[in-house]
Amino acid sequence: MSADGKNQIGHVGGLHLRLPAQRTGLTGTLSNALRRRRFHPLHDRGQVLVDLAVAITLGATCIRDIRLLEHQRPMIGPVASFPTVWRALKEIDEAALRRIERARAAVRRHVWTLLAAREEGFPWACVDDQVLDGWTVIDTDGSIVCAPSEKEGAHGTHKGTYGHHGFVAVCDNTGEELAQLLSPGNTGANDAEVNIDLLTAAVAQLLGPWRKKVLIRVDGAGFSHALLEWIASAGGRAGPCYRWEYSVGWAFTERERAAVELVDVHDLWQSATGPGGRPRQDAFVADITGLLGDLSAWPPGHRVIVRKEPLHPRYERDASPYAKNKGMRYQTFATNTARGQIAFLDARHRKHARIEPKIHDRKASGMGLLPSRELQVNTAWLMATALACDLRAWLQLLALDGDLVKATPKTLRYRLLHVPARLVCGQRRRRLKIPGTWPWANAIVRAFARIQALPHPT
Structure with missing residues (x-):
């Protein structure tokens, strides 16, 4: 050689x-x-x-x-x-x-115009073979970026490590990274101010026609009044042409467990769906909004949906005693979407998981090591x-x-x-x-x- x-x-x-x-x-x-x-x-x-x-x-x-x-x-x-x-x-x-x-x-703006002019048109998001025509979908998530203590802004994290907390907002339609924030390691993922700043920067990257119908998906970090009210108000934009919806994680507390017990007693579960809209075996969903008491403090049209499926060994270690006793995994999310089958809304929310491999790719492409x-x-x-x-x-x-x-x-x-x-x-x-x-x-x-x-x- x-x-x-x-x-x-x-x-x-x-x-x-x-x-x-x-x-x-x-x-x-x-x-x-x-x-x-x-x-x-x-x-x-x-x-x-x-x-x-x-x-x-x-x-x-x-x-x-x-x-x-x-x-x-x-x-x-x-x-x-x-x-x-x-x-x-x-x-x-x-x-x-x-x-x-x-x-x-x-x-x-120029690139999206080129995409819309293609024979196949603009790449709208798809959920179980159903196209979300006209909707711009934004997924947000955060990830810990480990760093030595001498780096400016580094701080202890909730995971026992030391570093920064990086937040990203990704357009699910195109795969582009619309916005990013680098915060101290002790910044909480559910910090409403941080999430609003991130989404404000992300929406600023959208063009006029693509800014009117926006779906924002967040995991449990979106469980806050300030963030959901900001989304429901289209970021403070007045006018009927703006239609922003959210699909965010929701806490599963004693109140939700009591609602699930009532759903079990009256057998109100519906089959969850998978690819092609076909029913999934041993996976069920239910709308428990009316069983949670007064939710008037949340934005109009606020709904809470629960999903249950057999408890996989992968999640058994972090499962609650209630889930272990039932042998089922329970997940709840909230949305202000007024129409649509709850099985479809559940499948739409689960597509938020697509951001996880994207975060992994970002960390392998420069984000994981600050220079x-x-x-x-x-x-x-x-x-x-x-x-x-x-x-x-x-x-x-x-x-x-x-x-x-x-x-x-x-x-x-x-x-x-x-x-x-x-x-x-x-x-x-x-x-x-x-x-x-x-x-x-x-x-x-x-x-x-x-x-x-x-x-x-x-």
Whole structure:
């Protein structure tokens, strides 16, 4: 083995991420957002941020991994060094973050217009083969990011660890990360103020038509008056055109147990449904709103639904004595959706679990390891991971087809992003020659052609 190869490029799938950033206008919009008077850096700050997002998508876990793109200079041109990337993140303060958020929203408007113009149309969310046509679905969740004690903002967590509490809001329609917050480790997941701030930033990323009918799904962290009232009021927006609904976890206390006992006595259970709307064996749902007493303090139309199923050994350790005695697992959630079968509403709420693997992917794509002791740099790094998530989602929705549209970041890297190629220069052109034996070579070439055909924003 020798290290003397020439004209060979690795991870050429990064070009499939860098080009969409240019074609959709993300690079130029970020450059304008980060431009400062009387400051003309050698490396454009918008391009630096995009390159960092590309490196994160390719698998970078720290700022030094930007060297991966330095290897690709014959293909993409000059790339910022590690110190330059560090300085670029250091320059991003709160005002710059707000400008970046506005830039992302402007580019998202163009991308979503392209998605709606496709033959298959905009990717509406689907629940058991039923399309939620016209609804924008936002899922939120939080996760502990462990860190040493010297990192700014790190604090003891409820899990006995030390670090930060990261919150993300994901659009279930497209897989994009709409908003993210980095809070001290002792911040509670059910902190209403934090959840409202997160959702406010997420909704700001939505376009006008996609902001009118919004479904917000939260786990037990959404069990608070302030948050549910904020959602029911459409974030304080007046007007009948705004229809926001929530589907949040609900506490299972003595009051709910008494209601379940009454449901058992009168046999009021209905079969829960699964894929295709078919009944699921040994899984049942019931509406217990009328058995919980006075709920007038909650938003109008507030409903509480309970689901029971056999207690799986996986959940037996954390189950309550009541659940162990019954041998059943009970889960309750609340919603202000007035119409629809309760079995469908239960299936719709359970789709919130789709955010769990997405959180796992985020932590494996830069979110799980904060690179600096300074909170400002770590916050900017978290923004770069959100850009990486957007670039990957746009690549899958606008350029890929088949299984690659729903592929996880790990699968996408293995099949497309990490493929090697040989760079051939001639006739004033540069050509990348992918091995013809690569199983997904045709998909990679098709994706490149589709990216080149994307219209520039006007």
